[in-house]
Amino acid sequence: MAASGLIAVEGLNHTFGGKVNALEDVSFTVAPGEFVSIVGPSGCGKTTALNIVAGLVPLEHGTVTIDGATPRAGRHDVAYMLARDCLFPWLTALENAELGNAFRDMPKEERRAKAIQLLDSVGLRDFKNAYSKELSHGMRQRVALARTFSMPSPCLLMDEPFGALDAQTKLQLESLLLELWSRERRSVIFITHDLNEAVLMSDRVIVMSARPGRIVADIPIPLERPRSVRSLQKDPRFHELYAQIWEKLEYGVFDTNMAEQ
Known part of the structure; x- marks a missing residue:
């Protein structure tokens, strides 16, 4: 894929109803082909920031661009x-997987x-004619992953896509996502509450404070790729990075709570 997908966020502030301050002076960039995770306590504005980047929530204050465009x-x-698969129940797995490109008028x-090709990559070639009610939760998320990667978009925004899965299925889909991403190196913003997941997946991890969401740390993850969940569990650097992120996360919650008192 072309080296595109630069995401730039500068001085982002957002309030809801003029009363609830959700985001405060949030600034970061995602380089072309970079995988960046955002972690933070519930309600800190992670998804709001993602929705602003996606153009789903109006930009109030600050600037946001993707390849220079708003x-x-x-x-x-x-x-x-x-986070939810959002499959249409009246469509098959194959029809759901191609839906994004159908909206983009790609030839049938x-x-x-x-x-x-993507259903095959996620292990669902034999289920392409199945409807969502015939698929497990994990299988439905695999269809959603195939639908996302089938679209030739250089930027991927992912809002806790594996948060509701059981531990084993989650590990399987994390490995699958890394495999798909490593082929094309798209620019990714990945929202998660799972610090293990953040360290495993990312080039950088952005840590946000409690509401109003501010960036309290931007931590590089200098672990070699490709990565394996099993091998990283034996790597002391993995646990050092986890502890560093956890310390910053605790600081962001504690510091904000003290400021409110």
Whole structure:
């Protein structure tokens, strides 16, 4: 894929209803091909920031650009994977996997070929004609992952896509996501509450404070790729990075709570 997908956020502030201060002076960049995770306590504005980048929530204060252009819903260079699979129950796995490219008017043969290829990559080739009610939760998330990666978007926004899965399925899909990402090196903003997941997946981890969400740390993850969950568990650097992120996360919560008192 082309070396594109630079995401730049500068001085982002956002309030809800003029009363609830959700984000305060948030600034960061995501380089082309970089995988950046954002962690923080519930309600700190992680998803709000992601929705502003996606163009789903209006920008109030600050600047946000993707390849120099301002956010806009429906941009073809951005793909968004939600925490829920959001499959249409009246469509098959294959039809759901090709849906994003259908909305983009990609020729039917091309989008179907891409969908079949991605379903094969996520281990669902034999289930391409199954409906969502016939698939497990983990299988539905695999379809959603195939749908997301089938779209030729250089930027991927992912909002806790594996947060509701059991531990084993979550590890499987994390490994699968890393495999798919390593082929194309798209720019990724990945929201998660799981610090293990953040260290495993990322080039950098951004730590946010409690509401109003501020960036309290931007931590590089200098672990070699490709990465394995099992091997990293034996690597002391993995645990040092986890502890560093946890310390910053605790500081962000404690510091904000003290400021409110």
